[in-house]
Amino acid sequence: MLYHLFARLEDVLSGFRLIHYITFRAAFAAILAFLVATVVGPGIVRSLRNRKIAGFSRTGSDEVDAERSAKADVPTMGGVILLIGVALSGFLFARLDTPYTWIILLSFLAFGALGAADDWKKLTDPESRGISEKQKLSGQLAIALLAIGALYIIGSNQDDKPWLRGPQMKEDPYALRWIKRHTVREGESWGSIAGKYLGNSRRAGEIAVHNGVPKEKMNSAVISAAAGSDLCDPDTPEAALFAPVVDREIDLPASWPDPRDHHRADLQVPFFKRFCLDLGLLFIPLGILVIVGASNAVNLTDGLDGLAIGVTATVAVAFAVIAYLVGRVDFSRELHLFYVPEAGEIAIIAAALVGGSLGFLWFNGFPAQVFMGDTGSLSIGGILGVMAVALRHEITLFIAGGLFVSEALSVIWQRTYFKATRRKAVKAGAEGATGKRWFRCAPYHHHFQQGGLHENKVTVRFWIVSMICVMAALAMLKVR
Secondary structure, three states: OOHHHOOOOOOOHHHHHHHHHHHHHHHHHHHHHHHHHHHHHHHHHHHHOOOOOOOOOOOOHHHHHHHHHOOOOOOOOHHHHHHHHHHHHHHHHHOOOOOHHHHHHHHHHHHHHHHHHHHHHHHHOOOOOOOOHHHHHHHHHHHHHHHHHHHHHHHHHHOOOOOOOOOOOOOOOOOOOEEEEEEEOOEEEHHHHHHHHHHOOHHHHHHHHHHOOOOOHHOHHHHHHHOOOOOOOOOOOHHOOOOOOOOEEEEEOOOOOOOOOOOOOOOOOOOOOOEEOHHHHHHHHHHHHHHHHHHHHHHHHOOOOOOOHHHHHHHHHHHHHHHHHHOOOOHHHHHHOOOOOHHHHHHHHHHHHHHHHHHHHHHHHOOOOOOOHHHHHHHHHHHHHHHHHHHOOHHHHHHHOHHHHHHHHHHHHHHHHHHHHHHHHHHOOOOOOOOOOOOOOOOOOOHHHOOOOOOOHHHHHHHHHHHOOOOHHOOOOOOO
């Protein structure tokens, strides 16, 4: 919103031109989200406490449940603080004329509303455990389908591709190849040709040498010499001898993606710079899996004071950097990443998520004054998933959010192992047959807690692991 307002005022005061810089808007989006969260936080915490919106969900471990019961008076549903801070900052600093802004922020609010409905039912009805797992999953699938459907349709329209298409391999978008595509016109120079077709006149020498100009003769005069110079005139400068010849067909390099192809549905795979697979309709189920999986993974990680929100801040930093890189032609070309037009607006929203997370951590750090509840955890996972899909970095999310992934896998493995060992015991005819547990308690942050580590030490160590995961994900942007 501020972008559209200040852009109109830049002729009045030159300082307003700063609003065009993504880095400027991202920095202030993070600051504003932090300030909003810390300003509205005390009032929201007080309101939740007065309404006695507090409680805890049981894990099945008597030891962990006993520790949680000591915090039964700490209000939950504090994710509202994060929703207000991030959404307000995102709408103020991101451009509103791009679909990414609306899709990501509306998905964020929709997941938050779903989580709030679950929290409200759990906390206002003592006999209820919230909305059923089936209802929650149905809501997540519906929101994810709407977000992914919008991204897929917009991408297909912008790239002029049919909606109904299957997966197919595409040419390497960054392969260096020379193609005949231009007939020299009178008055053109190597510099003007490079500027016109490559958007960079400094590449004139590359084109000239490839088309027969001796490398040792290349200089600024040769680059600027116009086609059609009188080569028969004995007074003609030497530069004119190497000017492009009128009506001659010359080769031009094609070393970065076709600007008409935005890779809206192409799979970006780390380590492979020549792999380009258009997923087609497979983009929809993959995107839904990423978004719903991320939403549930963050939900499972939210079990210790400050744990989930601290990890969120680190992952959001990674996606702010990624969005900035893939939103620029030069950086994406240099790193062999798929260029995503207008991805800079996603960087602003990711920065707002960083600031909002730090603002919520102000109240959620040990000992917590408020818990985020499903209101916060579902919305965080949802926005991270949608950003990853929009940027074509689903696999990068898997790596940067490795802590979230491992928490979810610990629950899956615990249940699988328990059921398998119980079936084995029943088959063996053991009396009172039951299953065994791989971890003391899942998600596995409780495993370390029950092993004797203080809750705060577990949280800080998990933050450190998350930072390592983020650094590994960012390093892989260069390893191709």
